Amino acid sequence: MTNEDILQIFFQECEEALGVAEQGLIDCREGNADDETVNSIFRSVHSIKGGAGAFGFTAMQAFTHKFETVLSFVREGILPLSEGLNNLMLRAFDLLADHCAAARGDGNVPDDAVVSAELEAQAVAAETGTAPVEDAAQESADADAFDIDLDFDLDSLIGTIGSDGDAAAEPSDAETSATEWLVDIKPLAGSLKNGSEPLLLVREVALLGGRCVSVNTDRVPPLAEFDADETYLIWRFSVPASVDEAQIREIFDFVGDDVEIRVLAPASPVAAVAPAPVVQQVEAASVVEAPPVVEAPAAIPVAAVPSAPAKTGMANPSAAAEGNRKVANAAGQTIRVDLAKLDRLIDTVGELVIAQAMMAQRLADLGMSGVDELGMLDQLTRELQDSAMSIRAQPIGSVFSRVPRIVRELETETGKRVRVEVSGEGTELDKTVVERLGEPLTHLIRNAVDHGLETPEVREAAGKPAEGVLRVSAEHRSGRILISIADDGAGINRERVLSKAIEKGLVAADAQLTNEEIDNLIFAPGFSTAATVSNISGRGVGMDVVRQNVKDLGGRISIQSTPGKGSIFTLALPLTLAISDGMIVSVGDQTLVVPLTHVVESLRPTEDDLRPMGNGRHMLNVRGTFLPIIPVATQLNAQGACTKPEESVLIVVETESAGSAVLQVDNILDQRQFVIKSLESNYKPVPCVAGATILGDGKVALILDVDMLVGTVIGSATALRLVA
Amino acid sequence: MSAIILPATMDKASLQPLAREMAQLCDKGEALIIDGSKVGRVGLVGLQLLVSGALAARDRSVTFELTNASDELAGAASLSGLSSMLGIAA
Numbered sequence: 001m002t003n004e005d006i007l008q009i010f011f012q013e014c015e016e017a018l019g020v021a022e023q024g025l026i027d028c029r030e031g032n033a034d035d036e037t038v039n040s041i042f043r044s045v046h047s048i049k050g051g052a053g054a055f056g057f058t059a060m061q062a063f064t065h066k067f068e069t070v071l072s073f074v075r076e077g078i079l080p081l082s083e084g085l086n087n088l089m090l091r092a093f094d095l096l097a098d099h100c101a102a103a104r105g106d107g108n109v110p111d112d113a114v115v116s117a118e119l120e121a122q123a124v125a126a127e128t129g130t131a132p133v134e135d136a137a138q139e140s141a142d143a144d145a146f147d148i149d150l151d152f153d154l155d156s157l158i159g160t161i162g163s164d165g166d167a168a169a170e171p172s173d174a175e176t177s178a179t180e181w182l183v184d185i186k187p188l189a190g191s192l193k194n195g196s197e198p199l200l201l202v203r204e205v206a207l208l209g210g211r212c213v214s215v216n217t218d219r220v221p222p223l224a225e226f227d228a229d230e231t232y233l234i235w236r237f238s239v240p241a242s243v244d245e246a247q248i249r250e251i252f253d254f255v256g257d258d259v260e261i262r263v264l265a266p267a268s269p270v271a272a273v274a275p276a277p278v279v280q281q282v283e284a285a286s287v288v289e290a291p292p293v294v295e296a297p298a299a300i301p302v303a304a305v306p307s308a309p310a311k312t313g314m315a316n317p318s319a320a321a322e323g324n325r326k327v328a329n330a331a332g333q334t335i336r337v338d339l340a341k342l343d344r345l346i347d348t349v350g351e352l353v354i355a356q357a358m359m360a361q362r363l364a365d366l367g368m369s370g371v372d373e374l375g376m377l378d379q380l381t382r383e384l385q386d387s388a389m390s391i392r393a394q395p396i397g398s399v400f401s402r403v404p405r406i407v408r409e410l411e412t413e414t415g416k417r418v419r420v421e422v423s424g425e426g427t428e429l430d431k432t433v434v435e436r437l438g439e440p441l442t443h444l445i446r447n448a449v450d451h452g453l454e455t456p457e458v459r460e461a462a463g464k465p466a467e468g469v470l471r472v473s474a475e476h477r478s479g480r481i482l483i484s485i486a487d488d489g490a491g492i493n494r495e496r497v498l499s500k501a502i503e504k505g506l507v508a509a510d511a512q513l514t515n516e517e518i519d520n521l522i523f524a525p526g527f528s529t530a531a532t533v534s535n536i537s538g539r540g541v542g543m544d545v546v547r548q549n550v551k552d553l554g555g556r557i558s559i560q561s562t563p564g565k566g567s568i569f570t571l572a573l574p575l576t577l578a579i580s581d582g583m584i585v586s587v588g589d590q591t592l593v594v595p596l597t598h599v600v601e602s603l604r605p606t607e608d609d610l611r612p613m614g615n616g617r618h619m620l621n622v623r624g625t626f627l628p629i630i631p632v633a634t635q636l637n638a639q640g641a642c643t644k645p646e647e648s649v650l651i652v653v654e655t656e657s658a659g660s661a662v663l664q665v666d667n668i669l670d671q672r673q674f675v676i677k678s679l680e681s682n683y684k685p686v687p688c689v690a691g692a693t694i695l696g697d698g699k700v701a702l703i704l705d706v707d708m709l710v711g712t713v714i715g716s717a718t719a720l721r722l723v724a
Numbered sequence: 725m726s727a728i729i730l731p732a733t734m735d736k737a738s739l740q741p742l743a744r745e746m747a748q749l750c751d752k753g754e755a756l757i758i759d760g761s762k763v764g765r766v767g768l769v770g771l772q773l774l775v776s777g778a779l780a781a782r783d784r785s786v787t788f789e790l791t792n793a794s795d796e797l798a799g800a801a802s803l804s805g806l807s808s809m810l811g812i813a814a
Contacts, residue, residue, distance in 0.1 A: 213805075223744075231769075232772050
């Protein structure tokens with residue numbers, strides 16, 4: 001494995017860590033955080049810091065260090081999770097993400113000066129509760145130590161300190177931290193289970209050259225409340241900097257959540273300040289304990305504690321080690337594969353699907369369609385195809401993970417307050433779809449916040465909570481992925497949209513449009529104007545481009561909007577771009593494929609269902625609504641096709657750009673999956689044709705571009721629709 | 725004034741009676757004189773009990789004295805940074 005390979009692994013781990021950290025920070029902001037949430041954020045940031053240092057990303061390392069410092073104070077409960085601190089940590093997270101991106105070569109190293117200063121200020125604030133290190137040491141000697149130990153045997157203690165002089169020579173916590181690791185060890189009750197003995201862990205630390213700097217006895221209860229099944233002591237050990245951090249953590253590999261540990265790097269400013277309150281009092285003890293403890297490592301009688309070795313005697317690893325092990329396990333269960341290899345596999349499977357269909361056709365021609373082996377082959381082919389597709393499948397979470405940041409930025413820019421609710425992050429779809437989904441999704445979110453949600457003042461005036469809600473969700477439904485972006489804002493102002501469309505000449509001034517048609521006008525090219533698009537949602541990408549992007553993905557976008565209650569934009573996307581479901585139809589001498597995504601229903605009309613419009617054109621009455629009938633043969637110059645609608649098969653289709661319409665074909669031959677082949681790359685773009693596929697009989701069939709076909713014929717979505 | 729003699733093995737079973745005994749002495753305002761000479765095995769909970777006793781003695785302003793600490797006890801206390809608190813010479 002080359003360094004570049006390792007670097008790429010680091011970047012991937014950064015992404016994973018950022019994902020964990022961001023979710024944790026969101027939980028913190030929403031008040032759903034517990035100790036483990038903060039721990040997980042800390043571990044993630046710490047992990048990135050470690051890698052940044054290893055790979056020489058010094059700016060990122062320095063920044064994560066400051067971030068980590070604040071997180072450590074939060075973890076210890078010294079810094080309460082106030083709204084301000086949550087916001088600061090989210091901003092720090094955004095910068096950390098930028099640092100990671102810069103390390104990948106994606107953008108410049110961000111200017112983190114402001115946030116760094118704020119993080120440092122928080123750290124200082126956390127320290128304010130305790131005196132500076134030197135003072136603390138003095139205070140320990142002057143007050144705390146006396147307070148604790150005075151009643152014991154002050155004279156002997158002072159005598160001890162004075163007699164050997166080691167206490168004076170003992171480095172202070174700060175001095176120690178400059179050159180040594182600081183390891184905080186807090187055994188929990190579980191560490192006593194099954195005869196396990198936390199002192200063994202302490203001994204292991206001592207054997208690394210560690211020595212007890214302090215021990216916190218704050219939690220030790222009165223004798224009457226003493227419980228032999230509980231743990232009360234918390235230690236801080238210093239370990240020489242020459243010891244590898246992994247060696248320290250390794251000690252706690254198998255004790256899991258039963259022991260909380262914190263390892264502070266030698267250069268850590270956290271270590272350089274007075275310790276947190278939780279160990280503050282213990283520092284006093286450290287002063288008086290110093291002389292005997294200095295000798296501890298060599299003097300430990302191993303037999304003094306139960307003899308099970310530390311690494312096998314404990315039940316579980318530390319939380320940090322647990323996290324590391326999970327990562328390691330995850331790494332062990334996955335392999336990285338060149339995408340090109342994957343694409344070749346998908347192509348081959350596609351060819352297999354075609355070959356299988358051809359063989360089925362051949363056997364059917366020979367009257368052998370009922371052969372058992374054919375059924376087996378069909379099933380296996382489908383399973384293989386599904387498996388191959390699933391390899392390319394990625395959770396949409398990678399796209400959704402951008403949402404909180406986008407919204408945070410929008411909150412800052414607009415002054416609006418938004419609560420983001422994301423669901424279905426684990427929904428998987430094709431990698432290509434995931435990659436190309438980012439831009440339209442981003443625009444829809446910007447649009448929802450910028451145009452959909454109201455300002456807090458307006459919302460409150462309307463009797464709504466000041467904080468708007470943006471729900472982003474994904475789910476599988478009927479072999480497709482539905483992605484919804486819903487807001488509880490004001491809904492589409494249809495009056496304004498319609499007047500704007502009339503002003504732009506997009507619809508006739510006297511056009512009678514349904515609410516749905518008015519809503520869809522926002523997708524019309526050229527609809528976006530300075531009046532309706534701010535610098536937030538109007539960054540050169542109109543909603544028409546969003547719709548085009550979705551369409552290019554083989555998907556569709558629809559709107560549901562209720563005045564005063566909000567809007568829902570729904571994207572219906574295929575699971576994959578390589579294989580789709582289609583209706584095989586015949587039109588004269590042509591065999592065509594109509595993608596099922598557009599098909600609503602198909603029927604053979606009676607004469608009563610049809611209404612002539614002149615020029616040989618007809619409308620179809622579909623339960624009270626008349627839709628234009630489009631003879632496909634005419635549009636594609638197919639020869640020998642049936643010209644009478646009443647003798648044809650009519651397929652009701654929905655399109656994004658032109659609403660609903662009816663395709664007139666001769667017959668429906670089959671409905672099956674088809675492998676999409678690009679006509680553009682193999683031949684040239686053909687109007688109204690989205691691509692080609694190979695049918696079971698080996699013939700090439702054109703895949704209809706239903707949107708373009710309908711749009712070409714009827715012009716626009718608003719052009720033709722009569723209410724019966 | 726008699727000393728409490730710590731058992732050879734300061735396991736969980738032996739600690740609760742010891743805790744009660746130490747508490748009773750404290751409540752009476754009597755000094756906690758503890759003999760650690762027989763201790764052959766002591767772990768975290770045993771040390772915690774001694775710390776609790778020391779703190780109780782401090783709170784009641786009575787003497788806490790751990791005498792004749794065995795090497796095992798002294799070693800564990802030293803390892804844990806508790807020698808001074810327990811009055812055990814390193």
